[in-house]
Amino acid sequence: MKNEHNDNPPVMKFGMAIDLDKCTGCGACMVACMSENNIPFKEDESDKLVSITWMRIFKLSNGKSFPDTDICYLPRPCQHCEGHGGHSPCVSVCPATATDYSRETGIVSQIVTRCFGCRYCMGACPYHARYFNWWDPVWPDGMEKYLSPNVSPRMRGVVEKCSFCFHRYQLAKNKAYLDGERRVPEEAYQTACTQACPAGAIVFGDLNNPEHQVHQIVKPDPKHGGRSQNPRAFRLLERLGTNTKVYYLSSREWVRRSGDNYLEHEKTGQASQPHH
Amino acid sequence: MKVDRRSFLSFVIGGAAGTALSPLPWKLMDDSSIWSQMWPWTPVPPDGEVVYEDSTCTLCPGGCGISVRKVDNRAVKIEGKQGHPINDGGICILGLSGLQMLYGPTRVKSPMKRIGERGDGQWQKISWDEAIAILTEKLIDIRDKGEAHTVAAIAGSDSGTVPALIQRFMTAYGSPNFMRTPSGRDADELAVNTLFGNQGRTGFDVENADYILSFGSGIVDGWGSPVRMFRASSLWKDKKTTVVQVEPRLSNSAAKATRWVPVNPGTEADLALGIAAVMVSRNMIDTGAVSGLSSWKSDLLANYATEKVSQTTGVAAEVIAELAKGFAGANRPLALCGRGKAQTAGSLRDIAAVYALNALAGNINQEGGMWPIPEADYIQWRDVATDNLASAGLSQPRIDGAGAGKYAQTRYLASRLADAVNGNGPYPLQVLLVASANPCHDLPDTQRVKEAFARIPFIVSFSSFHDETAAMADLLMPDHVYLERYEDVPVDAGLTQQMIGLSRPVVSPQFNTRHLGETLISAAKAMGEPMADAFPWDDYETCLEETLAEKWDTLMEDGVWVQADIDPVGDRLQLAGMDADAVQAEGDVNSFPLLLLPYDTIRLTSGYIGEAPFMIKTVADTVIKGNDGFVEVNPQTARAAGLGQGDMATLTTPRGEAQVRVHLFEGIQPGVLAMARGLGHTAYDAFLAGKGVNINTLIGPVEDPSSGHDAAWGIRATLSKA
Amino acid sequence: MSTLDEKAKEGMDDHATHGSDGKQSGAGGFIILFFIIGFAASMVLGWVIFPKLLYSQKQQPFSFNHALHVEEVDDGCESCHFFREDGSFSGTPKLAQCTECHEEPMGDTEDEAIFVEQYVTMEREVPWLSYSRQPDCVFFSHAAHVIGAKMDCVVCHGHIGESEESRPYEYNRITTYSRDIWGHNIAGFAKNSWDRMKMDDCARCHKEAGVIHTSSVQTERDACFVCHK
Amino acid sequence: MFPFSFEWTWETTRMVFMGGLWYALGILGAGMTYCILKAAIDASKGTQGNSHH
Amino acid sequence: MDSALIPKGVKRCPMWQFLLGLGIMGAVLAWGVYAMLLCWFKGLNQTNMNDYYGFALWIWADLAVIAVGGGAFFSGLLKYIIGKDELKHIINYAVLIGFICYSSALLILAIDIGQPLRGWFIFWHANVHSMLTEVAFCLSCYFAVLTIEYIPLILENRQLDKVPFFHNLSHNMHETMAIFAATGAFLSFFHQGSLGGVAGVLFGRPFAFREGLLIWPWTFFLFTWSAAAYGPSFTLLITWITEKVTRKKLVKDNVVDLLAKISGWMIFTYIIVKMADTSRWAFITAPGLGQTLADFYTGNDFYGYWILFAEIILGGVVPAVILISPPLRRKPAWRVTAFILGVMGVSLNRWVMVLQVMAVPIMPFDNWALYIPSWQEVATTILPVAYGVILIMISYRYLPIFPQEVELNPIQDESPAAVEAETESTPDLQPAKA
8 A cells, every 4th residue: 555656647538429410320330340349249139138339329310200201310329328426327346356447447347257147237237238249249251251369259258348449549649659659649549439420420539638629519518527518519318416427418308308317397418417 | 773764864864964064065056157157158259369350341332341340260249441432430230230241141151152953942063163163154156146135144233343344254255235233323414414414423512402302212221322422411410401301201311301281102203393483483503513404494384383393292382482492592403313222223214303403403413402513434454355246245225225226325224124034035045144143032023033033054153151042053163251351342322522442351261152343354264365464464453453553552542542633524404304204103003002112221231131130120120020021001001901000911913912911101192002122032041031021022123114123112002801 | 791792792793893802002103193094095196286277388489598697788677668658567678679670680599580580570479478467357556666666677577687588488287377476396395586476565664655545445455446346 | 464574563453453464364264273183083983973853 | 765864743744745746846956957958058148138138137136135135134033133932943944944045146147247257356456446346345245254154054954963063063053043143144244235336326227226325325324224134034935935835834823923923014114215215316316217017117118107006005014014913914814915915025126236226217319128038048947946845855854944833733642752852852943042
């Protein structure tokens, strides 16, 4: 304990801003994620309740009938909740510290070799961002050739989830060491989904860094639990106090309202007082 | 010493104590958990040096630049190429899935000949020499009998060196029967020819337009060059460009548009002409880019009075007026057409109406407008010297009837192939060569197509995959997949520039496959004079390098060659071709009260590439569930049929019948059904085969009387409880 | 004493073999002896036989003389084990690197002959067995340690650079790890910093070096994602 | 978890929590050890736990 | 043929009957074991659980058996700490039932986790912030306590008791039992509570989330309380079933009445607090998070308001009223009805707090998730029942579980041994004074 001194690197808070007006629901983010992160697949993936998609696109509807119907797509990676002081819903419940919150990056990690598959974190996560490996991952003969060494394939019986492509940060950091830089530049660490999105709907970066695009879009308000000061922005289930780092943008009110549970009389955005 | 029970017990207790104090149990416990962390059956991807190799994606006509991440010699990830003029780092779902095709189980791993009955899937591996010998012997035999014209070839494209080599092969051989699989390009080429009087295609300056009026074009559903269109769509959001989507169904494109205008199916052209009529009558038009207006005007105003159009299209009169005002009043308005991904040709009327609208708005060859431009012509090979046998064959009519008689202006009519082979053609076919096409899945009325294929005595598939057509073949001569080969990729999907991408081998060929260009060259050489003469190159790479000439170095360096300033093929549009009657959906209204429309989605492929497992994984459980395909139904229509969400139903059309599940969707007009295109494969692997329904089994081609193209946009149908 | 005692006596009488009290105490000695035998046997099994059974050995494709190579090259370890341009560490050299010098046999040892005949001329990569290969779930940044913290290779890899021949590669039959990860001492004791390479060893070294981050909310240590993937 | 694990920190919740566990285990362990040893000694002495009341 | 093993002074069914019973239950057990092995070797894909329903049927069974197994700790508490001495006549059975419940619970957990070989990480790499860690710790420790409480019972088998060491051991353990029982009560309090905490701390799930005291959500206390309240009812219910099956009276009415009365008052107080909790949750907590009761109980095919009614009124208020009213309580039919309703009520509570939590959609655009268990799950869930029945059969046959059995069922004819036993086995079971 005496040895400990504050050697902590600058505090970053990696997060995302996803523009739902731009998102076309094309699915490129899902597949970019799958191919980046060695996500397995089965013969039948139509049961979405047992289909591993770290990034998943939900289809939202305004519930009106023809011809006033409107739909919107909402890509949902792990929201990397900060909760209160890093106690995100899933992190504090994991009995074996297989999932953890990093104050350095704001990323919620999931270490599959530590996980023993109790699935409590899945019960805790309101976003269903966590997936259980019900099956052994199997790649058809020859297809294992495309597996990336940067993300280790998971075994049956453990929970996995989006890591904000953390391995890319690790690699970018290697490069930064070589270049003698202390920080990883914005463009050197981007998630696979951000990079792939053909509509440019996803912006990723350090929410704490005013120079990063994501900060400029989101303008997080530290006084109000990181709530965005952008009137188009909202977070999913903000009022639960999950304090997520994925912000969504939409100019349509019904979309913004779909991001949280509202009682009928409550106005959009107003009820989103973090619970804690 | 007597070992009694107590001594034994004592021994056991001592043993237990000793064991507990030894590393054995603890290490075993630790090691067994570590074993579970690296079960030998969980793969461990080997590490190594990372390199990126740039290439061009050819999985669709979009022509995106890709950057493939490799670890040692394994390709591990495909990413969009930063700075590429089309996609600038973005990439679509199909492009991302490429490695699953490269390394996938459905690859045809070596040349093979059929040994069982057709379609049994029994093959014998053969050498390339043997495969070439089988092919050439067959071809020589037919040609020597003076029946060269009974050999046909069908390909996915007719531009670029590889399709040019096929065409050249056919010409030198003496067959007029080169066909391109149907697509919106057919109608576009015909329209440019008819309306501007020259060969060419259109380019749309979508990035600079400020008012988009899309007549069913799947802007974000895969129309044109998909990633370019996604980027344009986002650009429009940033610039607050008005986008109006005219479509019977709330597609993703409609949902992204500023305004969705639901229209009765098949009446898009009526609406376009109705808008034109409003513009003409209120004198909101630019006459500089049109000719023949005065004679056309009265017909237009008479036939497309707003009230009448409103009745036909189901769009309110004031909406029509608003659209006309918005479109004509915009600085750089642009109208788009070609339903969905523009997978079928569509009628000349449909396309001409929209092009006329563009011309009336004065946007021809303008920034943000429509550009009729010539096709790329970098392939300058010396003419084929045809011998008598070849000339005789070439003088025969085409089997599909294109280029002659009432379809004189039409180049290809692959949609009529089945009909021709099934007895309505001028002669029977003896050999069919299929390259980068999968007609047994992609052509409408699949049953008829398969029947036709069964009638063709000898079919050669060059497909890299065990697709439906390969299953019907007698000889498989697998091509490399795009990541294993060189190829020029002329991109023409709606671009206003002339662009050629270069596809480069990213990995060495994984199997015993051969480049199609190589196969053609060696087959021609094997056939001797005069065929060999027409193919003077040592190999395909030489051919490519020579053909591209000065562009080769640019392509090798940048991966793409762009020519921005092109002389358009015309600047005045001749108002014509839209007086034809609208093409109606097949089927009797009384027996088939509903309308079934195919819809396109970017998550499902078009063309001959089957969906990779990753793509199927993204498909919603309201499109396929288990093996069942869904049909989208308005809840009102479903209720009338006594159907609820997920119910099994029988979908019947004049062409066929299928068991489907019902998906209730408020975004579709009552009385209309919609089903995704691209599913219902019977070939490929277990990750794809058997999933959903192939809509082509329910829909048949409907001939556009003015071009012969397939103009079907839907078919009449019934839906009843299964 | 009540009927209970009688009952107990009865019980003993049931088993006449147990005999009298005297005989019982005699058995007591045996009991202790058997305890000791059992104890000793299991200790031998656990401490001596078990490790022998647990680990298996493989020979390297051929013996490699680090000492000789270090003498020949200019840059020490980094001559062959270098950083790539992207900051990743190259690890065991590829054949291409070796053949920069070894296109032809450079010595007359048997190993050299094997190398040239079986690998160089056949253009096959040498399937070296890496003593210090971490399991797949580990991300180890050589850059952070060698460039960032300016650590010496010896700290983790020991004096392998001075070895004149390749020792056999030992691996755990259950986990397939190299034995160097757990360390050669079955109890897991380590005398030198390079004797073991388990997670605890990383942590210990970090603690000794005073680089303890407290970014983890759960453990107040370094976050898991620093070293795991 | 033991204090010699690197994941250990001397922090209140951890100490209370793990302390509780060891305390409980300690009582159970000590109690059982006492019972077994006493029983073994009594048995070897030949005495009977006769105090069943 | 096994008469030497049967306690003196009691009569047991013929061997063939016993073996037949064992055989039937053994077959059920084997079926469960087969399903269990499938889950272990093929993985949890053998179940119909999914990413929404991460906890399902057997986790409910797990929580339910722990809840009803609470009879052991609460009876122990009453007997050893509070000093309700009459309960010594039923405590053995309470311990046995508790032992069965807790061993089953641990077995279920071992099947439930995806990586059983790494289950020990929960101890070695414990995250002390997790309620589940607390559950695991207290559950396994308390299981140890129950084992300690069960061992002397085994040692009282006629033949084992003849071994001086065992006899002494059993005696010593009785002597120190109060300490064990106290530890057990402490552990049990916490793990019952932490099981409640498991759901209550889920602040991402408005259906489960509860405010609370310090680090403990109200469900923490409600779970402990309900286990203490309903556990004795379950003990009595099983005792009643045992009496019916053996066609003997095994426990005297005054003992049953006392425990039933205690259980009744506990349920009564519990259900008042539960109603207060439910009201606060329904009118303050959930609406504060944007959800209403209608969101939780409508819009799906299964979870309706009926479940709330069944849990609180049928499973709470009704048994409480029956059990605290002396005239009703003394009528066996009413009493047993109350036990059944109570056990149903507490089981339903555990179901709601585990499964309905998973089923309720939280994101407004999400759907209800319902699932139907696979046969493997059903078999694995029935496995503990079969195991419990077998253990009860064996224990009842060979161990003096019911101290009053001899007295209540005097054997009229012959057998001097039986007479002898009457004087013996009763004092045998007298534990040391607290």
